[in-house]
Amino acid sequence: MTEPSKVIHVRNVGHEISENDLLQLFQPFGVITKLVMLRAKNQALLQMQDVNSAISALQFYTNVQPTIRGRNVYVQFSSHQELTTMDQSTQGRGDEQPNRILLVTIHHMLYPITVDVLHQVFSPYGFVEKIVTFQKSAGFQALIQYQVRQSAVSARTSLQGRNIYDGCCQLDIQFSNLDELQVNYNNDRSRDFTNPNLPSEQKGRSSQSGYGDVGGMYDHQSSAAGAVPYPQMGNAAAIAAAFGGGLPPGISGTNDRCTVLVSNLNPDRVDEDKLFNLFSLYGNIVRIKLLRNKPDHALVQMGDGFQAELAVHFLKGAMLFGKRLEVNFSKHPNITQGADTHEYINSNLNRFNRNAAKNYRYCCSPTKILHISSLPQDIGEDEIVRHLEEHGPIINTKLFEMNGKKQAHVQFETEEEATEALVCKHATTLAGSIIRISFSQLQSIRESS
Helix, strand or coil: CCCCCCEEEEECCCCCCCHHHHHHHHHHHCCEEEEEEEHHHCEEEEEECCHHHHHHHHHHHHHCCCEECCEECEEEECCCCCCCHHHHHHCCCCCCCCCCEEEEEEECCCCCCCHHHHHHHHHHHCCEEEEEEEEECCEEEEEEEECCHHHHHHHHHHHCCCEEECCEEEEEEEECCCCCCCCCCCCCCEEECCCCCCCCCCCCCCCCCCCCEECCEECCCCCHHHHCCCCCCCCHHHHHHHHCCCCCCCCCCCCCCCEEEEECCCCCCCCHHHHHHHHCCCCCEEEEEECCCCCCCEEEEECCHHHHHHHHHHHCCCEECCEECEEEECCCCCCCCCCCEEECCCCCCCHHHCCHHHHHHCCCCCCCEEEEECCCCCCCHHHHHHHHHHHCCEEEEEEEEECCEEEEEEEECCHHHHHHHHHHHCCCEECCEECEEEECCCCCCCCCC
């Protein structure tokens, strides 16, 4: 047994877990003076103000399993008695040698990141010569080559752990061991700023080859889809693009049952379209059947086994219309078409026919914050509030533009109220536009400054 220390070692810290999540876990036990995220190892080191605070925390979590965002984390005393400045500045990577090329991993990537976005973030610290992006098991990654080493050191010191956008797209930066990047094409995924005359990538070619993070060494991987060990799934490429070759915690990727049984529904409030609005967040819907002999039961047939597994994982235990949903795989491989089934296979409201990778990346359990898109350009916050407020008090709203299109975040008091608003108001008309609603993974809505 390691002797008590004011430094706590936390394991199984997934990329979706933020520094703030860890702080909330330990703040009830005392003042936290230092926190080091060891992203490469899925670990963290956290220093309390005194040993007694650390002892209190570990005694409590001996009897209560600590979880963050549905993931179990494991805590113990660290062999360190004190976190040094070196521990914090290197983020636990003391064996790295400063280099003019940075390897950047982006965690919790809710919005697409292009070469132009990365150039905007990293160019204030010096002349960026080349950028290459690629998708790997660790997530979305980029190699960024500066003209001089000091620029890379400054960028890493200033940007490590920062978010590109509020609440998401967190930068995890280490020094690469490469001497020079080879760029063949100038496009959204790679750019040589010293040679603007390079051609753009030909259609049908694989993305920039030659770079792939394998234990710190670099070798060729022809496509992101090759990283997914589930060849039986036709949407493997989209899954690879969304999850970087891995899968969310708790998702096996091996399920082949497409039909889901939903029970403990509120039969007075639920219909097929409302279930479609909820379950279509996790995949395309083929058909839905409410069971007449069991009014609080329904069958939902998803597009494939992976989508059904996402729905079971993220919706089990969700609250809707005053009831806690039970969501399990059905013994029926599919739903037989009939007079009492509703068909959705050809619905243009299925979300995964276009931008499948983006939609997989947005999958999560119900949250208090809704993301609303396809809004009219001249819409005001008051109109959005009036459209949704019958489902519960609205705490906060924020209008913003993404790629020139008006969108909004709306925060309710509870996940249940937000879920009710989503199932009732997704695909409804607001000021002449059919709006789209999904759950946001943001923790809070920050006011514009």
